Amino acid sequence: MAGFIERGASWSALAYGPGFAVLGYLAELLTGTTHAIAWVIVGLGLATITAPWVYARRRFLTVQVTDDELWQGRERLPLDQIAEVDDVGAPTGARVLGGGWTVPGKYDTLPVRLTDDTVVLAWAKDAGALRTALHERLVT
Template identity: 70%
Template sequence: MSDEDRYREQAVSWLALIWGPVFALVGYLTELIGGGPRHGLTWIGVGLGLALITLPWAYARRRYLTVRVTRLELWQGREALPLGQIKELDDVGTPVGARVLGGGWTVPRKYDELPIRLEDGTVVLAWAKDVEALRDALNEVRGSS
């Protein structure tokens, strides 16, 4: 979390890139212990291949599923909502057809929604894995402004 971030949810860590190489290492060690033929170059290729196919997945999740609250904005994926536009966070109902922040059609899977009433009266849906922590961070930052 940077100095400017008041709240941050990262969708995935870059450590996910080591899953493939670790899997390949376990496979190679299994061959060593088993005493059969050893395929060291093949396991290196498997580890690199799995890391390479994990790279775009991790990049996309970090880019489109990160939630941040700074002093001035709520970031949902690539979309920023200035905190000055937020009118109400508590007891806001979710109308049918409310726009989802971040550019998606729906709230991402495994995320909960937080309806937010804006100054112009519209309701948008923010989302986070921990909605209460997001609401608390937004209330804290808006209260200190």
């Protein structure tokens, strides 16, 4: 059975800075004056400041469903604690999974009822796919 995973960011974002630097260098080639060392520094600098951003997004915004756990950022919830994922209402003040105060921006909310009858808020960019993956794990 395939698992569900949404990464918070892709490491390919590190290529944007050097790519921009290459385009800048090529544009300078058209003018006749080039600053190759400066463009290398710009490319490395942009990649360097992008790396912590990608790392943080991958650490805190990754959503994954394994055979026995739902991972939401830094938090892991055993699947045997989940009672229901369909037709669960989201009460005001429900706890957000993953350690944050609110659901991350650009992510959809999926209310989940736990076995102790509390409701928590799971989140994913594709909440429907998350619901399907959780439902498959709970039924089997």
